[in-house]
Amino acid sequence: MKLKHLILSIIVFSSLWITSCSNETNKEGEGNENEFPPSMTGLIYINETEYEMIVGNYKWERKQGLETQVVQTDAASPNQIAENVKAVIIEESPNIKIEIEGNPEISVYIWNENGREKEVKVDKNQLSVPTSKGQYIYEVLAKWSNGEVSYTFVIEIR
Template sequence: MEAGNYRWERKQGFNTEVVQTDAASPYQIAEHFSPISSNSHSKVDIVIENDPKITVYLWNKEGRLKEIDIKNNQISIPENKGRYIYEVVGQWDNGEVSYTFVVNIND
């Protein structure tokens, strides 16, 4: 996965420092990303350090198409042949990070 946007808060005494980036969209990141080759009906395990709350979205050139069901940190790959762009948003208590990956269904 490739990291995109992130937002992080750091508290120091009475002050809170917020760091936020504005990266390319997952669709734009995917243009330069080598896809994972897979067969239909496969599953993808999503593992992110420090066990954040994870939300997964399917993307196209217009933006987010839909939220993808995730169970036990796994998503199911579609049945149809093609290229699929996913955004994984990891949320921790003090911030969140957007990650992108691409799956190419060969059969």
């Protein structure tokens, strides 16, 4: 009887230890590949300077056996996010390069006070900025096979 309790204790301890080890981060400090939902960094490059985009809404799905797990957020709109973001000041009209982990399919939109104003043409993850002075709010909608994320960035052309 004592042997059964000892074996059961070893099994329980071993499974708890294995589970706790699997939640640790890897050597680079990033979450492991089992992290759910994943955090996908979105960057823009303007005149070779890197800026991180702000994450808004996202939706991720994953299948585990016969079950599907879904995580979805309802974050502020790009207009609301822009109220709390410092705009990137641009003196000229350079191209903006977009780089997002996992190389998703992207769509880019300019927002005005009423919502999405228009879709912006993107070529090889680059877009041209307007030539007129003013502040511009951009939304980058990134889509992977199992999820999508909305990113926001703001530029001001002087």
